[in-house]
Amino acid sequence: MHTRRHLIAVLAAASLALTACGDGDGGGSNDGKIAGDITVLTQRTDLVDTVLPEYKKKFEAKYPGTNVKFEAITDxxxxxxxxxxxxxxxxxxxxPNSVTADQLPLFFEPLGTVDELKDKYRFVRSEQTFGGKVYGLAITGNAQGYVFNKKVWTQAGITTPPKTPEEFLDALKAIKEKTGVIPLYTNYKDGWPLGQWEGVRGAVSGDPDAAIKLAKEDAPWTPGKEQYIIDSLLYDAVKGGYSEPDPTTTNWEQSKGLLGTGKIATMMLGSWSVVxxxxxxxxxxxIGYWPxxxxxNGKFYTVVGGDYKNGINVNSKNKATARAWVDxxxxxxxxxxDQGGVSPVISAQLPASLADLQAAKTEFIELNPAxxxxxxxxxxxxxxxxxxLFDGKYRQRIVDAARGAKKETKEQIFADLNKKWADTRAKLK
Known part of the structure; x- marks a missing residue:
């Protein structure tokens, strides 16, 4: 099971029905006492029998009379x-990512205001907030860049991070020629890994307002713009023959072993992938991780953002214990x-898995709230x-064109994307 944040902004058709049962009081709150049973849902099916029981033990020791039950869910x-x-x-x-900002109060208990929490916690200024209130605290956070097999890159003679897309392509070429290893793995078949390329929006420009500015652009796929730079690099890498021979047969679970053992060299994924x-x-x-x-102006940037956020069901009968668990x-x-992520607590140290980013003097930025x-x-x-932007489907089209499976040029695809974007933007104004 992959443990990336599902960054996909779910389409309207899949959004939650607004027949929410939450009325805001959620029944009893166990009289405000931290005691009794709580059920904690988790997407980490791989940790429910290993890591999570240790957390249960520690929490229940701190709060005698509590009982935490985990429910792991695959889909x-x-x-x-x-x-x-x-x-x-x-x-x-x-x-869930399908909960829009305006739906948060229908389903979740507020944890405090942005002003109250922003000096202690990362990611609360613009993620899972509404009306100045915070509804979730990040489980972990991720930096954005690419994960790579350091042994393979070193064997190809590359020991410092490429500074431009051109240098990156030259590095992929050297890997192919000197090692015979697949330089870049797209994970095309699963789709979502191609959406991970979008995570570097803001890192390319070093601009915390990148998402705000993108919404004001009529032609994001124009030379010099972030979307153009990101998607051109993907196209050019595939066109150059530096990706897997048949992207229709990629396999996410297998790819972890392939990169770990040096059969493939590089994947564009969030830092959650390092561990x-x-x-x-x-x-x-x-295993290394570079920006x-x-x-x-001679400086690398990486965008850090929150993964899933722990929230409290507005209908919970034991909100006091639920809140104690979230905190x-x-x-x-x-x-x-422990999972190689960025702690939601601002004062916490960065994990060892991000040492390569720090060694490259990468500046960590958070995107500003809109x-x-x-x-x-x-x-x-x-x-x-x-x-x-985050689900990878339109990038499958880019890969198909670059490998010759579709008769389209990069310029034709980008012109089409710009037209669709501008037309839609005009309608949404």
């Missing part, structure tokens, strides 16, 4: 979306760092135009 987004049409969706749960690749490698030191090959998980469990009324506008334009 997390799909199943929980259905369950949220009832009151029965656990006490604490990762907030999983290390688990498949002979040595953790074989997107683009600099602004304990963020502040004391060490889950984020002005009121423009929240999620770029994603809304993309979804409506059928160019969902």
């Amino acid at each position: 997390y987004e799909g199943e929980v979306r259905v369950r949220m049409n009832t009151k029965n969706y656990g006490d604490v749960l990762p907030i 999983q690749m290390q688990a498949a490698a002979a040595s953790k030191d074989d 997107f090959p683009s600099q602004v 304990w998980f963020a502040n004391e469990s060490n889950y984020a760092t 002005p009121k009324g423009e929240e999620g506008l770029a994603d809304k334009i993309g979804n409506t135009a059928e160019i969902a």
Whole structure:
């Protein structure tokens, strides 16, 4: 099971029915005492029998008389979306991505205001917030760049991160010629990994307002613009013969072993991927993580954003214990760092898995919240135009054209994307 954040902004057809049962009081709150049972939903089916029981033990030791029950769900987004049409969706749960900002108060208990929480926690200024209130604390956070097999890159003679798309392509060429290893794996068949390329939006420009500005663009796929730079690099890498020979047969689970053991060299994924690749490698030191090959005034940037956010079911009968769990998980469990992620607690140290980013003097930035009324506008334009930026489907078209499976040029695709984007933007104004 992959553990990336499902960054997909779900299309309107899949959005939650607004027949929410939440009326805001959620029944009893166990008289405010931290005691009794809570059910915690999780998408981490791979950790429910290993890591999570240790957390249960520590939490229950801190709060005697509590009992935490985990419920792991494989099709997390799909199943929980259905369950949220009832009151029965656990006490604490990762907030599904299909919940739009304006729906948060219908389903989740506010944890405090942005002003109250922003100095202690990352990701609360613009993620899972509405009306100045915060509805979830990140389980972990991710930096954006690419994961690579350090042994393979070193064998090809590359020991410092490429600074431009051209240098990156030269590195892929050297890997192919000197090692025979597949330089770049797209994970085309699963689709969602191609959406991970969108995560570097803001890193290319070093601009925290990147998403806000994208929503104001009529032609994002124009030379010099971030979308053009990101998608051109994908096209050019595939066109150059640096990706897997048959992308229609890629396999996500297998790819972790292939990168870990040096059969493939590179994947454009969030930093959440590092720990999983290390688990498949002979040595953790074989796996590295570098920033997107683009600099602004001689400096690399990476965007850090929150993964799933723990929220409290507005209908929970034990909100006091649910809140204690959310706070304990963020502040004391060490889950984020253990999983190679960025802690939601601002004062926490960065994990060892991001040492390569730090060594490259990469600046970590968070994207700024959009002005009121423009929240999620770029994603809304993309979804409506059928160019969902984070789901990878339109990038499959780019890969198909680059490998010769479709008779389209890069310029034709980008012109079509610009037209769809501009037309949709005009309608949504």
